[in-house]
Amino acid sequence: MTEIFKLIRWQDVVDILVIYYVVYRLLSLLYGTRAMQLVKGLLVIGILATSARLLNLETISWFMGQILNITVIAVPIVFQPELRKVLEELGRGNIWKRHKAQKRAETIAGEISKALIYMKGQRIGALLVLQRGTGLKDFWRTAIELNADITQELLISIFWVNNPLHDGAVILDQSKIIAAGCYLPLTEDSDLSRWIGTRHRAGLGVTEVSDAISLIVSEERGEVSLAINGHLSRNLKDDQVHKLLVHYFSGEDTEQQSFLDTLRDEIKSLGS
Template identity: 60%
Template sequence: MFIPKLRWQDVLDIFIIAFIVYKLLILVVGTRAVQLLKGLMVLGLTAAMANLLELKALTWLLSRLFQAMLIAIPILFQPELRRVLEELGRGHLWKMRKGQERLEALAEEVLRAILYLASERIGALLVLQRETGLKEIWRSAVPIKAQPSQELLVSLFWPGNPLHDGAVILDRGTVIAASCYLPLTEKSDLSRWYGTRHRAALGVTEISDAIAIVVSEERGEVSLAVSGRLSKPLKEDQLRKLLIHYFRGKEEPKSFFDRFRQSLNDEDLVVEDED
């Protein structure tokens, strides 16, 4: 069997084509072009099977259909093709995928929602799910399954909304459910200044590795619960850093959350019980 010699130019050629296809697929992800591509794949597989089984009539029909699609595809994919050309003109097509920017944008959306809720003194409780699943909590709540945004989160906690009571659970880039009722902490030494939301935040972090963010309705402060410990009010830059690390999904042995959990033992972050 003859095996052609593979030159380094061939390897480079394959890599460039694969890179271009990869970038083009990234550009169409989340658009209707994905469904059109799936339809073309189904037709291609059907044509291959028809040719293999020698179904002459079906093979003839599909071949004519593909010929017609050479004209139809540029029309069907006009918005996506225009987008590709625009990205190519800006030079974005050759850059690395901007996944980190997208994740940071999600973090900013959540941050703006929290800061707005705090400024308006609207009570809120967000739970950031990590490795430990919280299905036993959110499966009995109201499913949302949407990308987090400032408008969505604010509306969920807005007074008068039937879902404003309870917590909202996020799993990275998805708002899983709202109106989730969490187990309350059994700590008896918690200050009376902290109500149900803070006790629920501590409770869920005692039974899982989740992170809970609490917006105080009375004081307009934002606190964080990690591993059954409650922080003092967080500043905006601290909250931004935490959210960016969460959405990036970096779970290193000595992650930001591990360092933050350890820092809760410092006097400048741990909540001191008030009588």
């Protein structure tokens, strides 16, 4: 072992670290796109081809080689939009910015997730509204404006029983808590169960007049519900809430269609 370490130069270590860093950043940029599925497929083909060579399976090795040759030609044609986007991001340096944005999104999502878990465990009712393209100033300009950092402790304290603000909603954007004690329009859906309370009806109502997202904590049932586009999904799992929050705070909902597709997929998985 000592002899092996003697053969390793410091330049070799630098080479490995740089390649690792570049590959990691590229994969981060491709994550969530069609091209990421291609990368996974290429890894599987590479593993099969290597295994076939080690086992001297000549026919399989030849077949896998042909597939790789075809793939090299097909990839630039089929995935031209994704590849162009990667090169543009590299040219602007946005690949590094995106990594920072993702880390920030994970941090904020973690703060909100922990607050929601605590509140549902303690049966503390809460209503959080995530502002998107449609401004919600009509609902928060008469409330208590905060412009505060998003922290677990602040969210819990706002909704703590006997706090003067606990009955209203908290409105957030992708950077801060805008206001607390906000009163929202109730849903006009007459088909809702009579067991659905005022907090849920308000959370649903704001999504009928805007593109906002509502997260509601039920003090009676100790569960978190999601409202979006006038649709209510109850009893979300903790990891589902966290994923949705990461998508929101990473700015991925600026590409509205892909963000809504993600939300729909998460909502559909609630019943599984």
